[in-house]
Amino acid sequence: MDKKxxxxxxxxxxxxxxxxxxxxxxxxxxxxxNDGSAINAVDSSxxxxxxxxxxxxxxxxxSWKKDTSTNSYILTLDSVYLDKTQQIILPQDEKIIIKSVGxxxxxxxxxxxxxxxxxxxxxxxxxxxxxxxxxGSANNDTITIDGGVKVYVKDRxxxxxxxxxxxxxxxxxxDTLLDIDITQSLNTKGTFxxxxxxxxxxKLNIRSKQISAYIYNGSINVKNNSTLKVSCKYGVYIxxxxxxxxxxxxxxxxxxxxxxxxxxxxxxxxxxxxLSLPDIPYNTNIVSVMANDxxxxxxxxxxxxxxxxxxxxxxxxDIKGALGKMTIKKRTDIKGFTAKLDKAHxxxxxxxxxxxxxxxxxxx
Numbered sequence: 001m002d003k004k005x006x007x008x009x010x011x012x013x014x015x016x017x018x019x020x021x022x023x024x025x026x027x028x029x030x031x032x033x034n035d036g037s038a039i040n041a042v043d044s045s046x047x048x049x050x051x052x053x054x055x056x057x058x059x060x061x062x063s064w065k066k067d068t069s070t071n072s073y074i075l076t077l078d079s080v081y082l083d084k085t086q087q088i089i090l091p092q093d094e095k096i097i098i099k100s101v102g103x104x105x106x107x108x109x110x111x112x113x114x115x116x117x118x119x120x121x122x123x124x125x126x127x128x129x130x131x132x133x134x135x136g137s138a139n140n141d142t143i144t145i146d147g148g149v150k151v152y153v154k155d156r157x158x159x160x161x162x163x164x165x166x167x168x169x170x171x172x173x174x175d176t177l178l179d180i181d182i183t184q185s186l187n188t189k190g191t192f193x194x195x196x197x198x199x200x201x202x203k204l205n206i207r208s209k210q211i212s213a214y215i216y217n218g219s220i221n222v223k224n225n226s227t228l229k230v231s232c233k234y235g236v237y238i239x240x241x242x243x244x245x246x247x248x249x250x251x252x253x254x255x256x257x258x259x260x261x262x263x264x265x266x267x268x269x270x271x272x273x274x275l276s277l278p279d280i281p282y283n284t285n286i287v288s289v290m291a292n293d294x295x296x297x298x299x300x301x302x303x304x305x306x307x308x309x310x311x312x313x314x315x316x317x318d319i320k321g322a323l324g325k326m327t328i329k330k331r332t333d334i335k336g337f338t339a340k341l342d343k344a345h346x347x348x349x350x351x352x353x354x355x356x357x358x359x360x361x362x363x364x
Contacts, residue, residue, distance in 0.1 A: 039081040039105065048082075049089045050075070051113050061104075072097050077104040077128065084108055090134060092116040092141075100126035100149045110134050118159055123147035133157050139166040145202070148175040155185045156208075158192035165216045167193045171226075174201035181207045190232065194218035198226040198249075208232040211315060212255075215241050222249040235259040235324075239314045240266075244276040251277075251328040258322035263313055264295040271297070278330035284323055291316075298322040 040061025047053055054073065056065045061080035066073055072095035075088075079102030082088070086108040090096050093116045101124055111134055112118055118136035121144045122128065132155040133143055141159035145151055157180055160167025169191065171178045180190045188210035195218040198204045203226065206212035212230035213220060217240040222228045226249045230236055235253035236243055243262055245251045253259030262274040271286060274297050280286060281299070288297045291308035300306050300322050310317025 039079055039103075041081050042086060044086065048086060051089050051091045054091065054094075067097070070097070071095060074099055076101060077106075077126070078102050079126075080104045080106075082106045082108045084131075087111060089113070090118075090120070092118045092136065092138065095119045096121070098122045098124075098128075100124035100128045100151075103127045103129075105129040107131055112136055114138060117141055118143065120144070121146065122149055122151055124149045126150070128152065131155060133159075135159055136167065137161060141167040142170070143168070144170040144172070145178045146170070146173040146176055148173055150177045150179075152179045152181070154181060156180075156182055156187040156189055156192060158189075160194060165192075165194060168195045168197075169193050170197045170199070171202040171204050172197070172199045176202040177205070178203075179205045181205075183207050183209060189214040190230075192216070196220045198222045198228050199224050201225045203227045203229070205229045206231070210234065211237045213237070214315075215239070217241055219244065222246065222251055224248055226250075227252070229253075230255070230259075233257045234261055234315060234319075236261065237315055238262045238274075240264070242274050242276065245278060245328050246276075247278045247330040249278075249329070253324065253326050253328075255324035257324060258298050258319045259324050259326050260297075260299055260328075261316070261319060261322070262297040263316075264297065265293075265313070267293070267295045269295070277328050280328065281323070281326045284326075299326065 042059055042062055046059045050064055061078045063076045064073065074097045076099045084107045088110045090112045092112045092114065096119065100122065103126060108131065110130065110132055114137040117138045118134060118141040120134065123146050125148055127150040129152045133153055136159035139161040143159055157169060158167065182190055188208065190206035190208035190212045192214055194216060196213060196215065201224065210232060211234045212232040213236045215238040219242045220236060220238060221244045223246045229252045231254040233256045235255040240263065243260065264274060275286060283302055284299050285302050287300050287306055288295055289306050289308060292311055292313045294313040296308055298306060298319060304321040306319065306321040308316050308319055
């Protein structure tokens with residue numbers, strides 16, 4: 001049966017995050033992923049509340065065990081399926097590891113008690129399709145995605161006190177991926193956090209309606225051969241913090257309004273205090289404008305007039321004149337912060353123009 005399902009799935013080119021359900025001759029239902037791989041459906045009687053009962057237990061495709069060597073609890077999801085009525089409840093007074101094996105799909109909610117800082121790591125070599133990651137509500141909540149796991153989430157990632165103002169999200173390790181797509185969610189921000197760290201070859205993709213990566217009084221750091229891709233009205237929006245992309249990493253923005261916005265409520269910070277980038281696109285500049293008693297930093301084409309629309313800062317109603325689509329990465333064909341000196345513009349006139357633009361950048 002499993003072999004036939006795989007052949008049918010391949011023939012029909014099944015895709016998306018749904019599942020295939022079949023019925024055998026005994027009227028028993030069987031679940032499969034869209035690639036034809038079998039899914040372990042968890043019976044509704046199995047206790048998924050790991051706060052009230054922390055004792056070890058397991059069912060086909062899912063196990064909960066205390067690991068004394070790491071002083072943590074490990075929730076293993078092995079090609080498992082949970083429907084919308086099945087909710088995983090995790091304790092926040094323990095170190096929790098979710099280990100992914102195979103291709104699992106969780107349509108129900110993953111939640112936590114919200115009384116202590118969340119310490120959650122998602123790891124493994126599998127793929128997780130989740131409705132959400134636990135939100136938490138305590139200061140210093142931390143979610144770490146690592147070990148090469150692929151995690152796809154359909155709702156906002158927000159952990160920490162005050163709705164996400166003190167939460168940390170870490171995505172690290174080669175081939176590790178966190179993909180956040182909330183375009184069908186009621187939420188408008190892909191993240192609400194204090195800090196995002198994408199490191200050591202990891203990738204973070206965010207698609208949203210208003211803001212993809214939102215940070216409050218904190219930072220976004222993309223380092224050590226890592227990639228951040230954002231698609232929204234505002235790609236990266238940091239209120240009271242800093243964006244850092246190192247020389248080995250890449251930031252790609254596909255924004256309607258502004259790809260990068262850093263808002264300084266103190267109005268006193270210098271460029272180096274809000275942005276650390278390996279380079280900027282050809283014929284652009286890092287600019288700042290004063291509006292609504294705040295200082296807004298963004299990237300715009302040289303000569304473009306940047307205007308903050310409306311009376312708001314967090315977020316602004318709109319920002320006109322800023323660059324929405326861009327790739328931020330280190331140029332390998334030239335040395336230094338010299339995006340203006342593009343090889344396609346080698347005439348003496350173009351070179352002098354570019355040099356003046358570069359000098360203009362250094363005076364900001």
